[in-house]
Amino acid sequence: MKPIHAMRPWSLTLLSAVLSLSGCFDGEPASRATAPPAQAPVTVEHGLGRTEVPRPVLRTVALDMNEVDFLDQLQVPIAAMPKDFVPDYLARYRDAADTLDAGAIVQPNLERVHAARPDLILITSLQANHYRALSEIAPTVQYDVDYRDSHSGYTEVIRQHLTTLGQIYDKQALAAEKIAALDADLARARAVTTGRSERALVVLHNNGAFTTFGVKSRYGFVFSELGVQPASAELDTGLHGQPISSEFIQQANPDILYVVDRTAVMEGRPRLNAETLSNPLLRQTNAWRQGRVRFVDPQAWYVTAASPTALSRIVDDVIEGYQD
Structure with missing residues (x-):
């Protein structure tokens, strides 16, 4: 074997590459050797x-x-x-x-x-x-994210989290695209709800019982940021809502009724619909008579509700409530 100083330049390059490669297997895992730089x-x-x-x-x-x-x-x-x-x-x-x-x-x-x-x-x-x-x-x-009261700053928290994660994963441009899409969804909702007089009620169904959510509650952002007019503005409730009776819903008489079926999520049952919700008092509301009872996406509303995909689906459900 020739001495190193006598080798041709291309031979030195090859030897250097071989020695460098062998170092990867000399006590250092290959995954560490190929890991991205800090x-x-x-x-x-x-x-x-x-x-x-x-x-x-x-x-x-x-x-x-x-x-x-x-x-x-x-x-x-x-x-x-x-x-x-x-x-x-x-x-x-x-x-x-x-x-x-x-x-x-x-x-x-x-x-x-x-x-x-x-x-x-x-x-x-x-x-x-x-x-x-x-x-x-x-x-x-x-x-x-505040799951108990989303009335104030709810979507701003989503924007901030997207920005933070974009920095952590070096995905700033993609995060900015998702924020722009979020703003477009909010604008989509506002374009429908602005100037509308219909009053809406958000209720959670759980094995035949109902709770409702006011303007300072888990679904407060529906009123404050999506522009929906509340049927019961005095209700300030938290994470699980305020237990109500069918008589309460009848008296509130909402023009739009959004039903979140918790039972469908927690017990894997089919989602409620107009045929399976046999409640005579609910059928007396303006919402029911006008065909504006919306059985919303329970996974988006109940399991998530504070992420880009969930919010986009919630906007779809809200807009649907205003359609005849």
């Missing part, structure tokens, strides 16, 4: 604290369906997620072998989360009581 971390301030997120983030655990939808919209792979209540528009993740089952939305399985080897964990207030334990596994960021 980027500047992103610091996120949220309701539970201040989280520094090292980048790049290659493996993400999303513990809320809203977060799953955000990641799906931004084309970010999902390492693990709860698979107990997955909306139909995210169904491809339910059986995906490369997306681990992280347990239940309200009770994530911490061992499975750990087994997913996340670089980042995304949560909402539904998992807030696990924040400390999750933070010991990986940097954890809470999406500060």
Whole structure:
């Protein structure tokens, strides 16, 4: 073998490449050798604290369906997620072998989360009581959406979260496109509701019982941001609504009635419709007589409601309520 100093230039280049390649297998995993270069971390301030997120983030655990939808919209792979209540528009993740089952939305399985080897964990207030334990596994960021009162700043929180995730995953341009689409959906709703006098009621159906949601409640944004006129503006309710009777709905006499069928989601039953909702008092309302009872997408309204796909579907349902 010739001494290195006697080799031709192309031989030195080849030898350098061989030695470099062999180093990848000399005690260093190939995945580490081919990993993307480190980027500047992103610091996120949220309701539970201040989280520094090292980048790049290659493996993400999303513990809320809203977060799953955000990641799906931004084309970010999902390492693990709860698979107990997955909306139909995210169904491809339910059986995906490369997306681990992280347990239940309200009770994530911490061992499975750990087994997913996340670089980042995304949560909402539904998992807030696990924040400390999750933070010991990986940097954890809470999406500060208020599920109890969406009357003020609701869609701005969605915009901000899209912007934050765009920074974390280096998807700023795509995040900006999703924000523009969100604004277009809001404008679409306002174009229909502005100047309309119809009053609407949002009710949740649960095994034959009803609760309703006022202007400061889980569905407050329907009134404040989509421009729907409330049939009962005095009702200030929270996450699960205020229990009401059929007589209440009859007396409120809404022109439009939006029915969210919780039972269909929680028990996997067929969604209610005009034939299966046999309630004589509801049939006496203006909404029923005018054919403006809308059995809305329960997965978008109840399981998510705070993500791009969900909001677009909610806008579709709201607009449909104004159609004869």
